[in-house]
Amino acid sequence: MKNYLLIFTFLFTILFSQSALGHAPDQSIIFISVYENGMGGRYEMEVKDINATLGTKLPKGFTVEEITPHLDKIKNYFLANSKFESSQGVHQVVFNDELEILELELGTFVLLDFTLSNASPVPDMLDITYTGVFDKQPNHQGVVVVEYNWKAGIFNNESLISLIFTASNTKETLDLTDASVMKGFLTMIWMGIWHIFIGLDHILFILALVLPAVVVLLKQGESTNYLPATVPGLGKVNSWGPVEKFKPAIIYVITIITFFTVSHCITLSLAALDIFNLPSRFVETLIALSIALAAWHNIRPIFKKDWLIAFGFGLFHGFGFASVLGDIGLTGEYMVLSLLGFNLGVELGQLAIICVIFPILFFLRNTKYYARILVYGSLFLIVVSMYWFVERAFDIDMPVDDYISDLIGTVIRKTMQKLS
Numbered sequence: 570m571k572n573y574l575l576i577f578t579f580l581f582t583i584l585f586s587q588s589a590l591g592h593a594p595d596q597s598i599i600f601i602s603v604y605e606n607g608m609g610g611r612y613e614m615e616v617k618d619i620n621a622t623l624g625t626k627l628p629k630g631f632t633v634e635e636i637t638p639h640l641d642k643i644k645n646y647f648l649a650n651s652k653f654e655s656s657q658g659v660h661q662v663v664f665n666d667e668l669e670i671l672e673l674e675l676g677t678f679v680l681l682d683f684t685l686s687n688a689s690p691v692p693d694m695l696d697i698t699y700t701g702v703f704d705k706q707p708n709h710q711g712v713v714v715v716e717y718n719w720k721a722g723i724f725n726n727e728s729l730i731s732l733i734f735t736a737s738n739t740k741e742t743l744d745l746t747d748a749s750v751m752k753g754f755l756t757m758i759w760m761g762i763w764h765i766f767i768g769l770d771h772i773l774f775i776l777a778l779v780l781p782a783v784v785v786l787l788k789q790g791e792s793t794n795y796l797p798a799t800v801p802g803l804g805k806v807n808s809w810g811p812v813e814k815f816k817p818a819i820i821y822v823i824t825i826i827t828f829f830t831v832s833h834c835i836t837l838s839l840a841a842l843d844i845f846n847l848p849s850r851f852v853e854t855l856i857a858l859s860i861a862l863a864a865w866h867n868i869r870p871i872f873k874k875d876w877l878i879a880f881g882f883g884l885f886h887g888f889g890f891a892s893v894l895g896d897i898g899l900t901g902e903y904m905v906l907s908l909l910g911f912n913l914g915v916e917l918g919q920l921a922i923i924c925v926i927f928p929i930l931f932f933l934r935n936t937k938y939y940a941r942i943l944v945y946g947s948l949f950l951i952v953v954s955m956y957w958f959v960e961r962a963f964d965i966d967m968p969v970d971d972y973i974s975d976l977i978g979t980v981i982r983k984t985m986q987k988l989s
Contacts (some may be wrong), residue, residue, distance in 0.1 A: 595767070596710045597701055599651065601731075602717040603691055603745055608660070609684040610716075612647050614701070615676040619643060621705045629677070633668060636679065640668065644681065650701035653685055655692035660685040674849040675892055695743045703736040708767050710735060713743060729907065730756045733763070754910045761914020764890065765922070770856050770957065771886060775826065775919055777863035777950050778879055779926055780943055782822040783812050783934040811934040819927055826919050829879035829886070834912045836887030841908055852888040854961040859885060860954035864947040890915065 597618060600611040616627050623646060625639050636643075644664055653660040662683045669680035699711040711734035732741040733756065765771055812818045840846040859882035865871065872878050890911070933939050960967055 595706065595708065596712055597699075599697070599699065599711065599713045600716045601695075601713060601743070603715070604717070606689045606691070607684065608688040608691060608695075609682070611683070612651075612681045613671070613678045614643075614647075615678050617676060618702050618706070618709070619679060622646065622702055630672075631670075631677070633670065636668070636670070643679065646701065647681065650699065652696075652698040654696040654698075655694060657687055657692050660687050660695075691745060693744070693746050695745055696740065697732065697743055698740045699734040700739045703739070707736045710763070713741070715743070729754075730760060732756075733759065754906050757907045757910030758914040758917070761911040761916075762918040762921075763914075764911075765915050765918030768889075770853075770860060770954075771889075772922060773860050773950055773953065774856070774863060774882065774886065775829075775922055776926065777860055777867065777947065778825055778829070778875070779822055779923060779930065780864075780946055781867045781875075782825075782927065783818055783930045784939065784943070785812060811939070812931075815931055818931065819923075822923060822927060823920070825875055825879045826923065828876045829883040830912070830916050830919065832880045832883030833887030833890060833915070834908075836884045837890045837912065838887075838908055840888050840891030841904060846891065847885075847888050849892050850961060850964065852885055852892070854958060855885045856882075856889050857954045857957035857961055861951045861958065864950035864954070867947040868944055 597615070598613040600613070602609045602611075616629075616631065619625055619639075620627055623639070623642055625642075627636060627639070648662055651662070653662070663686055665682040665684065667682045671678040671680055697713060699713075701711060702709040712730050713732035713734075715729065715731050731743055734741065836845075838844075862871070863878050863882065866875075866878060930939075930942075933942065956967070959965070
């Protein structure tokens with residue numbers, strides 16, 4: 570039992586190296602506007618990222634007066650962590666006097682407008698470098714959104730992400746002659762994949778659905794030589810028998826995940842198109858609860874059909890995905906394409922996770938350890954999800970994930986310093 574507790578603690582520690590709130594935007598955004606004789610844009614960064622990177626202590630609901638003393642420091646941070654170049658040379662960032670504060674459900678963003686020097690005539694290609702926040706939050710993203718581009722025929726558009734920056738990819742080239750409809754569609758596919766991979770609550774929900782996919786629950790009186798009805802430390806639990814063939818089992822789990830995809834597509838579309846929405850905090854709380862119930866179902870079945878779990882809770886996960894598209898302002902005339910691409914990316918991300926996890930589980934299904942994997946794994950999911958449930962339901966920030974995130978960030982910074 571001691572070994573299982575050690576493993577449990579290790580997994581808990583790794584898991585909380587990520588943010589507990591799987592749907593926080595965790596992005597800083599550079600909006601680019603391209604005019605006939607020049608270029609400009611806007612930086613947008615959430616206040617929690619400003620506090621983390623600059624050591625400021627701006628409170629929730631801060632005022633313009635409170636942030637004004639830090640304004641030069643924020644501007645210098647953007648200047649030091651972003652660069653715009655083309656065949657015409659370096660384009661210097663010249664900030665305008667305007668400062669805006671954007672209040673969203675998932676956070677407060679600081680908006681700073683700027684123009685780029687030496688941008689007439691407008692170049693065909695613009696090399697952009699962005700390195701902000703990555704040293705503090707390795708999973709952070711910087712994105713470039715082309716808001717207006719006369720040469721490409723894009724007007725008042727805020728829906729298509731053109732470039733994505735990560736800790737391992739800090740320089741990209743923006744093609745200013747490209748209408749970028751297909752490019753934006755492919756980028757939205759990548760966004761869907763990315764948000765599955767960094768959305769730990771969605772990954773854990775998928776894991777809860779996949780864990781029992783290679784075994785069948787035995788009826789009373791049936792027996793099996795592989796999976797015992799008791800697990801050390803827990804006593805008597807359900808008995809399972811291994812599935813016989815790989816193909817029917819993986820088709821079944823893909824079917825379950827498809828129900829999940831269909832349901833979250835419905836609510837994602839409703840929310841993103843402003844037809845119907847729910848408060849973000851309520852949605853995130855229910856998502857955490859959905860993991861716990863799906864995991865408990867693996868130990869003590871509470872639903873007659875597994876697809877009901879995937880479809881029912883997928884509706885709330887869809888509202889969670891909508892926060893990614895809606896709360897950071899990525900809406901516009903290409904919203905249908907954005908929804909299609911994002912949903913396709915989410916499905917591809919889910920299938921990638923299944924392709925990694927399912928063969929391993931299938932290989933282990935005939936061993937005496939699988940019952941323990943199923944039970945202890947489900948218990949682990951319950952503990953983690955209830956931790957998130959408490960944080961989200963009562964709007965409190967418990968220190969476990971913050972301490973571990975700081976520790977991971979310190980290790981990464983020291984490692985990068987040694988490598989450099």
